[in-house]
Amino acid sequence: MVVLAALSQTFKVLDVTSPTGTMAQTSLQWLIFLTSLLSSTTNQASLTVSPSSSQMFQGQFVSLSCEEDDSSAGWTLRRNTTRETRTQCGDGWGRPAGSICNISHIVSRHSGVYWCESREGATSNSINITVTGGPVILQSPVLPVTEGEDLTLHCKTKTSSNLPADFYKDGSFIRTEPAGHMTIHHVSRSDEGLYKCNISSVGESPPSWVSVTVLTSLLSSTTNQASLTVSPSSSQMFEGQSVSLSCEEDDSSAGWTLRRNTTRETRTQCGDGWGRPAGSSCNIRYMVPGDSGVYWCESREGATSNSMNIIVTEKPTTTSPPTSSLPPLLLVAIRLVIHLVVFYPYFTSTLIMVSLYRRRATGIGLPVAMVMTSPTQAEEGLDDEYDDVITAVTREHHF
Numbered sequence: 540m541v542v543l544a545a546l547s548q549t550f551k552v553l554d555v556t557s558p559t560g561t562m563a564q565t566s567l568q569w570l571i572f573l574t575s576l577l578s579s580t581t582n583q584a585s586l587t588v589s590p591s592s593s594q595m596f597q598g599q600f601v602s603l604s605c606e607e608d609d610s611s612a613g614w615t616l617r618r619n620t621t622r623e624t625r626t627q628c629g630d631g632w633g634r635p636a637g638s639i640c641n642i643s644h645i646v647s648r649h650s651g652v653y654w655c656e657s658r659e660g661a662t663s664n665s666i667n668i669t670v671t672g673g674p675v676i677l678q679s680p681v682l683p684v685t686e687g688e689d690l691t692l693h694c695k696t697k698t699s700s701n702l703p704a705d706f707y708k709d710g711s712f713i714r715t716e717p718a719g720h721m722t723i724h725h726v727s728r729s730d731e732g733l734y735k736c737n738i739s740s741v742g743e744s745p746p747s748w749v750s751v752t753v754l755t756s757l758l759s760s761t762t763n764q765a766s767l768t769v770s771p772s773s774s775q776m777f778e779g780q781s782v783s784l785s786c787e788e789d790d791s792s793a794g795w796t797l798r799r800n801t802t803r804e805t806r807t808q809c810g811d812g813w814g815r816p817a818g819s820s821c822n823i824r825y826m827v828p829g830d831s832g833v834y835w836c837e838s839r840e841g842a843t844s845n846s847m848n849i850i851v852t853e854k855p856t857t858t859s860p861p862t863s864s865l866p867p868l869l870l871v872a873i874r875l876v877i878h879l880v881v882f883y884p885y886f887t888s889t890l891i892m893v894s895l896y897r898r899r900a901t902g903i904g905l906p907v908a909m910v911m912t913s914p915t916q917a918e919e920g921l922d923d924e925y926d927d928v929i930t931a932v933t934r935e936h937h938f
Contacts, residue, residue, distance in 0.1 A: 584614045584638070584655040584663040587681075593747045594669045594676040596697055601645050603628075605638040605655035605663060613658040616640040617848075620651035621802050624831055624850045645670050652800050652833055654848075662846050665833050667748070667805050674742040677735055683750035683841075690723040694736035694744060705737045726751050728841070733805075748805040753841040765795045765819075765836040765844040774847065778854040780826045784809075786819040786836035786844060794839040797821040801832035826851045 584607040595601060605614040615635070616628040626632065628640035632649065642649060650670045655663035666681045678693035694704035694716075706713045706721045709732045713721070719738070723730055731751040737743040765788040776782060786795040796816070797809040807813065809821035813830065823830060831851045836844035 583661060584657070586616075586653065586655045586663045586666055588653075588666055588668065590678075591681055592676070592678040593667060593681045594671065594678065594745060595645050596676060597646050597670055597672045599645050601642045601668075603633075603640045603642075603653060603666075607638055607655070614638050614655045614663070615657075616653060617656050618651045618653045619802060619831060619833075619848070619850075620648060622648060625848060647672055651802055654833065654846075656848075662833075662848065665800055665846065667800060669745045669747065671745050673745070675736065675738050675744045677744040677747050679734060679747045679749055683752040684726055686727055686751055686753045687725055690726045690730065690749065691720060692722075692734060692736070692749075693720045694738060695719060696738065696741055702738050702741070705739075707735050707737070708732045728753060750806065751841075764842065765838070767797075767834065767836050767844045767847055769834075769847060769849065774849055776826045776849060776851045778827055778851055780851075782823045782826055782849075784814075784821045784823075784834060784847075788819055788836075795819050795836045795844070796838075797834060798837050799832050799834045801829065803829060828853060 584605040587604050587606055589602045589604070590599070603616055605616060607614045615638075616633070617625050618628075618632075619625065623631075629635045633640040633642045638655075647670050650668060652665050652667050654665040664682065668681075674696055676695060678695060680690070684690050692706065693700055694702075694706070696702065699719075701719045703715060703717045704719045704721075705715050728751050731749060733746045733748050735744050735746040765786040768785050768787055770783045770785070771780075784797055786797060788795045796819070797814070798806050799809075799813075800806060804812075810816045814821040814823045819836075828851045831849060833846050833848050835846040
């Protein structure tokens, strides 16, 4: 609607030069043409969040909605967090209801970047949501603020939203507001930045990035856009890979640069702690999991290209045998002791068996009862008398 209002104001200027009204009719035709051009250039979804805030308290109910132009595109909600990447609503978090995703009890691990994605891979705007267990949050717009509009920030606790609060931008103190909310009238691009607030004796909020969109960029973006490409052409990378991202631009004078959102940072530019810019390209020599996030091109006027979600996974590791820091001689001694402990029982039992076998073969150590000696005459006489007695007893028994 803001774009249409700007267009209508533009063509009202043309109407003044046409007393016959012919120019007014032509202006109306141009307005219809440009309106159709605006709607046809993108068939996207817009992500909205309720409550409309980029910061949430733990335990809040949050509803995210993909407001889609074409329901047949099959838009679903996805997110990146510190624990997971590109997970879909319903896969361990949230409850999908058509193009809406409800989180009944949001917690700190739900902090991350959320966006809508169609079956064809088209993406919507992304929203960075921070969930804190602290006592203070800063309520700020989740979508970019259009240049010229008013920006209102609320500093609140779980129980109150009208306590005196100090407001900061990019780490510098702005002013103290007695009612806990600060309004910046007619924002410009210079108001874009990282805001936070502090309530004395209560605590400080996490920081939130506030974006400002220049109105002229909305008009120029319909005919002057850039396309983001990545080499190698893949949305998933291994740790250690070299990646080149390029803004293929229609107009080099627009000054397209590459930006990204990750779980640790928001809207940072290539060269600000990551990547090496080379004109409209950005080279990352060594990708790490912390580089996972949403990347896009942005012009000086605020126009944006298509966005790409890049996921960096850890390089697969191969297991190697553990190395020891013990001296070689000590290792040899330890191995020798282990071998002796293992083989000593077998060695001892073998010696005993061989010794017994040799004794039996030579007759040494046979039992005394098995040694036969020749009887003496006295012993032979006793044996004869013993036999007579046994014979008599036997006969007497049979008798």
